[in-house]
Amino acid sequence: MIAGLHIAALRSSTRARLVGLVDTDPARAAAASLANGGVRATTDLAEALAWPGVDGAIVCTPNGSHGAIAMAVAAAGKHLMIEKPLATSTAEATAVVDAFRERGLVLATAHTHRVYDYSMAVKAALDSGQVGEPQVIRATLLGGWIWGDWNAWVLDPARSGGHQLHNGVHLLDLVTWWMGATPDSVYARGRRQTATELPIYDYLEMVLRFPGDRVAVCEMSRAHRPSTTGHRDVLVIGTEGTVALPWDAEPSLVFGEQGVTALPPVSGSAFTRQLDAWLDGTPVAGGAEGLAAVAMAEAAEQSMASGQPVELTS
Numbered sequence: 001m002i003a004g005l006h007i008a009a010l011r012s013s014t015r016a017r018l019v020g021l022v023d024t025d026p027a028r029a030a031a032a033s034l035a036n037g038g039v040r041a042t043t044d045l046a047e048a049l050a051w052p053g054v055d056g057a058i059v060c061t062p063n064g065s066h067g068a069i070a071m072a073v074a075a076a077g078k079h080l081m082i083e084k085p086l087a088t089s090t091a092e093a094t095a096v097v098d099a100f101r102e103r104g105l106v107l108a109t110a111h112t113h114r115v116y117d118y119s120m121a122v123k124a125a126l127d128s129g130q131v132g133e134p135q136v137i138r139a140t141l142l143g144g145w146i147w148g149d150w151n152a153w154v155l156d157p158a159r160s161g162g163h164q165l166h167n168g169v170h171l172l173d174l175v176t177w178w179m180g181a182t183p184d185s186v187y188a189r190g191r192r193q194t195a196t197e198l199p200i201y202d203y204l205e206m207v208l209r210f211p212g213d214r215v216a217v218c219e220m221s222r223a224h225r226p227s228t229t230g231h232r233d234v235l236v237i238g239t240e241g242t243v244a245l246p247w248d249a250e251p252s253l254v255f256g257e258q259g260v261t262a263l264p265p266v267s268g269s270a271f272t273r274q275l276d277a278w279l280d281g282t283p284v285a286g287g288a289e290g291l292a293a294v295a296m297a298e299a300a301e302q303s304m305a306s307g308q309p310v311e312l313t314s
Contacts, residue, residue: 002083003060006110007036009271010058015279022048045069049076056106056278059083063166064159067092070107074099081108081278085169085297086290088161093294097287108274108283109290111173115273118245119174122234125243126178130254132240137175137216139234141167144227145194145202155199162200164188164304165297168220172296173289175208175216178236182292183208183216187309188300193223206300209309 010018020040023029033041042048049057049072056079059069067087073080080100086109087093100107113119125131153159160166176183186208190201202223208216224231234245241256254261277284285293299310 003032003058005271006058006060006081006275009269009275012269012272013275013279016056016275019051019053020048045072046076049073049078055079056081062153062159063088063161067096070096071099074103074105077103077105079106079278081110081274081283082290083110084112084173084290085109085161085165085294086287087294088165090291090295090298093287093291097291100287106278106281106283107287107290108278109285109287109293110274111170111285111289111293112270112274113170113174114177114284115270115277117270118232118234119177122178122236122243122245125254126180126236126238130241130256131236131238131243134179134236134238135214136237137178137235138219139171139175139216140219140232141171142219142221142224142229142231144224144229145222146227147222157200160200161297162301163190163202163220163222164204164206164300165294167222168204168206168218168300169293169297171218171220172206172208172300173285173293175218176292176296177289179210179214179216181210181214183210183296183312185209185309185311186296186299186303188303190304191223193221201304204300207309208296 007018010016018036018039021029021032022042022045023032024043026043029041029043033039040051057073059066059080059082061069063085066082070080070082087096126134147154154166186206188204188206191203192198192201193203204220206218236243241254244253244255274284295312299312303310
């Protein structure tokens with residue numbers, strides 16, 4: 001599904017084109033090729049990276065494969081946009097970031113929520129100075145079950161890294177971006193809401209503390225009923241005012257000394273914005289941001305295991 005969104009962005013671009021596709025399943029690779037005008041398709045990544053006309057790769061594979069694939073792309077001298085998370089451990093993510101930096105290649109981590117309309121509106125309000133310095137952020141994304149049956153790779157901690165790394169990084173990355181700072185600590189709690197037999201938590205609460213005793217509270221769920229549930233709620237309290245996005249269908253509102261105003265809407269395709277930024281060499285979220293998100297998710301996992309806040313090292 002995510003690959004389809006990236007391909008659609010490429011299809012609409014006048015600056016880049018789809019050269020070919022790689023899938024470990026030959027039948028699926030052939031079907032994807034047919035659906036995209038008969039472009040080349042293979043099960044061999046090394047073969048694809050050697051095709052003429054290939055300058056970069058977009059990777060949309062299970063999380064546990066990200067590190068090895070990223071290193072192969074770097075070794076081939078190609079630019080990379082990789083779906084979040086950058087890797088499933090900080091050690092692996094650090095190695096990827098170093099490999100791309102040493103070769104002068106552009107590395108983008110697809111933290112696409114940064115270029116969704118709602119998050120860009122919140123960031124614009126913060127950058128304008130209307131609310132002053134953010135002190136408290138609350139970000140909530142509540143959704144229903146989307147993972148198919150119990151064999152889904154996302155439910156395997158070894159392949160996905162768990163919910164805090166697979167979906168939780170969306171909010172961890174966003175609140176850090178909005179705060180404009182790196183948190184000092186992470187405290188997290190998780191619940192197996194759908195069933196006690198789940199090997200991962202499908203409901204998370206994560207609290208990040210930032211310098212100056214500022215705080216962000218993140219709530220992420222894939223356990224709500226009905227399965228079609230989709231709810232987003234954002235509140236940013238600053239030294240000069242407040243930004244509130246109380247529901248998906250409502251505009252972002254700014255509460256300040258001059259009264260309540262609605263932020264101007266932001267429109268356009270998030271995946272197109274993300275692609276254009278990568279092509280410009282200035283990704284929306286680069287390797288450093290991808291690494292930071294992995295480190296926060298790893299700390300959240302440790303906190304859930306210990307029941308205590310986990311300090312982040314700079």
